[in-house]
Amino acid sequence: MEAFEILLQANFWAAAIRIATPLIFGVIGALICERAGVLNLGIEGIFVAGAMAGWLAVYLGAGLWTGVAIAALVGALFGLLHGLFTVILGLSQHVTGIGITLFATSAAYFGYRVAFPSVTEPPRIMAFQPLDLAALKLIPVIGPALAQQTALTWLAFACVALAALILYRTPLGLAIRAVGDNPASVDAQGLSVAGLRMGALAAGSALMALGGAFLTMSAFNAFFFGMINGRGWVCIALTVFASWRPEKALIGALLFGAFDAYQVRLQTLAGGIVPSQVFLMMPYILSIVALVLVARRADYPRALMKPYIKGER
Numbered sequence: 001m002e003a004f005e006i007l008l009q010a011n012f013w014a015a016a017i018r019i020a021t022p023l024i025f026g027v028i029g030a031l032i033c034e035r036a037g038v039l040n041l042g043i044e045g046i047f048v049a050g051a052m053a054g055w056l057a058v059y060l061g062a063g064l065w066t067g068v069a070i071a072a073l074v075g076a077l078f079g080l081l082h083g084l085f086t087v088i089l090g091l092s093q094h095v096t097g098i099g100i101t102l103f104a105t106s107a108a109y110f111g112y113r114v115a116f117p118s119v120t121e122p123p124r125i126m127a128f129q130p131l132d133l134a135a136l137k138l139i140p141v142i143g144p145a146l147a148q149q150t151a152l153t154w155l156a157f158a159c160v161a162l163a164a165l166i167l168y169r170t171p172l173g174l175a176i177r178a179v180g181d182n183p184a185s186v187d188a189q190g191l192s193v194a195g196l197r198m199g200a201l202a203a204g205s206a207l208m209a210l211g212g213a214f215l216t217m218s219a220f221n222a223f224f225f226g227m228i229n230g231r232g233w234v235c236i237a238l239t240v241f242a243s244w245r246p247e248k249a250l251i252g253a254l255l256f257g258a259f260d261a262y263q264v265r266l267q268t269l270a271g272g273i274v275p276s277q278v279f280l281m282m283p284y285i286l287s288i289v290a291l292v293l294v295a296r297r298a299d300y301p302r303a304l305m306k307p308y309i310k311g312e313r
Helices: 002-008 010-035 043-059 064-088 093-115 134-138 142-147 151-169 171-181 183-188 193-219 231-241 246-270 276-280 282-295
Strands: none
Touching (some): 010 043, 010 142, 010 151, 010 171, 010 193, 010 231, 010 246, 043 064, 043 193, 064 093, 151 171, 151 193, 171 183, 231 246, 231 282
16 A cells, blocks of 8 residues: 555655656657657767766856756757768768767766866755745645756756647648658758758757756756766667657656656665565666557658668669
């Protein structure tokens, strides 16, 4: 019974939303890239680079929102680098993405060691604080949970709505979806396939970097090695789970956040009887099961991972 009561606690849902927030940024970013036909496996490294860049900017004296902007800019630059190799030069998206992850991660760690060569623990910053939204507390369970969130969580929700609006209600969104399905038809209309894909990569990678920035500037107040912990790869899986639709991406991220928050509380209830590793792998097992159930019905972009060369059939 206690295991069920956890689901009715505002603190549980507050934790689930916090865990889901970087995934929301990441999965929307991956979705935009893939809708344009480019698989961005650089997401894990872009998370790390965004986390480091935003945090370091604030530590050096920039404002919090300036740090967010710098993190997004760094992410966009890595996205453009990925596009240079995959869109312009037509190289393997898999290999280039892994290379971007290794490069971005190594650059972030190297920069940290150069900036702080002798620290024994990560320096701290004044992170985003929860917004004081008293009216939300009147809503049972979910209201108090939302009232505990910071501005970056609300920005993540806004990005979901904005992505859905642009992709399905604007000519730009139609062009992005078309370039991911049939780039030749986009080219025939006089639009730039390379330009659309590069723009999608820049925007999507900027959002990925915000996922990392959330961790160092909202969830925590420091940067440390290993803090991303595979979140980028989870976002790639959630993109498939969501069938490349923003609203389903939000649901998938919240489900994973709920699974993760739930396993922590189940460990406490179990009292050491069950090995902790069993609980730690629960969110990933449940995510794999959900992915298997929906993957066969997923309507994937037809030109995903296919380089487009003008005039070539």
